[in-house]
Amino acid sequence: MSVQMTDMRTIYGKTLIDIGQENPSVVVLGADTSDSLKTADFGKKFPERFFNVGIAEANLVSVAAGLAISGKTPFASTYAIFLPGRCVDQIRNAIAYPSPGDKKGLNVKLVVSHGGISVGADGGSHQQIEDIAIMRAIPHMSVLIPADTVAVGKLTWIISQKYGPFYMRMARSATPLVHSESQEFEIGKGITLREGADCTIAACGITVKMALDAADSLKQEGISCRVIDSFCIKPIDATLLEKSARETGCVVTCEEHNILAGFGSAVSEIISETYPVPIKRIGVADRFGESARDNEIPLLLEKHGITSINISKAVKDVIGKKRR
């Protein structure tokens, strides 16, 4: 079975141009990575609405804030490691905190690529595994991790139209398609990709495909899994998670992020307060990543246990812990 691989950044760049044509308030900012992020094309199309501030991420974020308070809708983009990792102060104090009138935060969209360890070759210094933790802890901030290019394109449109500070993390490498073109997305709503009764697998980003693969293989063994694409980590779909916990009795979470304070933690917070059931979190076990060439990225993910096989094991594990 061949899986179609598509590049998130390419779709992001194209979508920005489409949005830019319709919405003159949209401006795009880069920090010397605009070629890589594919935002440079927006700059060619709309030179007066594109600002490359150089290798100066704190400045990038704060200039975006200044544009936003003046009515613009800035998209500021670079690699994940340089935004939450480097600029938490500016993101907090210049974007999330300032609240004009009844609004919450400024209307800045921080869209990054190179999230998680699947960055590969650049090595551990460039593999942001803390961004969910950082960003979801900031009040007013919404956090999105799309699973494929369909999600990237649609979410880019949605956040350009929805007021508020957003953080959206893309992967570096081409990703398999998991959504159909007709898939609808709504901020705060998870998407149930498979129905199932024995266990819920909640995933985000590139791990959604792994979750689907795990569900498919478990099905062969007679285990029925519900798979949720939790692309919206904040605001999280608490209703869907509670319902799934109630209906399936256990939960596995998957993320390309430190398991501390990340997506799995967010899910655990909801489940433990609404309908406590056994949970197992798949993710980076509080370690740093390392280099891996493109063809070795599966090995790197495997080393950190982020594989469909490991998800399957975790599913069996939590099912075994269910109260009888």
Next chain:
Amino acid sequence: MGLNYYQIKKNVRKARKLVIRATSLAGSGHPGGSFSMAEIMGCLFFKYLRYDPKNPNWEDRDKLILSKGHASPGLFSNMAVAGYFEPTELDTLRAFGSRLQGHPDLKCPGVEFCGGSLGIGLSFSVGSALAARLDKKPTRIFTVLGDGETDEGQVWEAAMTGTKYKVDNLTAFLDRNFIQQDSYTEKVMPLDEVLTGDDISEMWRDASRWKVGDKWRAFGWNVIEIDGHRIEQIDSAIKKATQTKGVPTIVVSRTIKGKGVEHMEDNPKWHGQAPKKEFVPIIDLEIDSQSMIAPSIIAGDMSNLANEVKRCVNGRADYIHLDVMDGMFVPNKTFDHTKIKELRPITVIPFDAHLMINEPVKHVRDYVDAGSDIITVHAEVCDASSFGEIHDILKASQVGVGLAINPDTELPQWSYQFIPKLDQIIVMSVVPGKSGQKYIESSHEKTQNLAKILSENNFDGYIEADGGVTLDNIAACFADGARAFVGGSAIIGQADVRQIIREFRHKVAYARRKTLIQKAHELGGKELVAKWIELHTIGEKRNQLNVIAKELGYT
């Protein structure tokens, strides 16, 4: 708002007192950095910024970004004076539920930027300036940076961005007060040069050692260097900045932390500490006791007045008193508005035109056009109608309004209605007409009585002592209530104008310190006097205060 020099000064005084009131009630806050930028804020709020306090979100407004957010009392106090909210709201500073947060916050309508975390404001300002340009709005962005704040690398990222994108609708002020939280800037992280030993005060005096402007020049900015406590220099810098195209401007403003309150001045301790409530009335009096020295150049070489103006400028006079005599109101003739126009380009120091002429209402416009900053006319040649006309012309032209009375004239009844609107009252202590006369002793009593009448009639301008003021009697003139002092031959007749002005200031400082000690005694006896003196830890001030207290028998 377009206020004149004197009105700005008065508003700055009001704002400073509000800072003291608010921080003392809050029990914390940053008076030091609020005071170093007080004149910058005053000049922006009351002359250049376009805003509508009743409609803070007016689309075409200018924006003031207080990047050094810890100086929020200095922002809020000006907003109160400007009419965004009642001054009493300052009483809620830093309190639970208040719009006036510890650092500037959008919770308070009219605040444009949530300051607090340093180093962000200039980037934010560049973004705002870019947005204004995209929208083809007339919006100007004014940003105030602390000097310690520029330790932050992000400031220099923003500086490069401002240059790259040619944001000439952005003017920044560097509040160069040489002090940050831990200590002096040149000790914590030198912006000019690394200091060895303790020669900080020497360095402050020696402008040739100030290098920070070069840093900004190297980053491509238009750099204007000024004394950040002189309204006229700030005014001129903003004018130049707004005319500069293609690059952003930074006004490197040499300031004094805690300026206006002696025990806070240049003292790192007052970076982030609030004054105790018991001292507030004394500090208020101190703020209201600021005074100015104005040499009268007709006492100098009448054949080379341009040179006399330059001597006053170099001597650091506060403003220059220009005695215009027409040969009719007084027997002598000096010069008219044409001379003032000729002298005007030499300096931005305010020109105080004292019109000893008949029918001033007919000529006042000429003196406005010549570039006078304050125009004073004589009560003897005015009535309610003509003075009303003069007042209206001057206010509309952003020129200070002064009224003068001769030694044998009392303030006429018709003038009472104007008292609250006057910027200056000149009490002549010699018969006008020529320089070099002796002070008429009865003027002391006359000034004291007048000061009472004025304060009962809501006067908030300056009483100017003019005629025969010398080193020997200036302290007494201060005690009478005068706060501006014209010096004729006593200043301009001396070889070293700068030195003599310094001596005049020392005498005034002595008189002011005495007044404050008397106030402390009145409020809290010897105990409060001792505590007040205790606050003064820097320089010679403390020794002099002890001497004064001893002389007064308060020890």
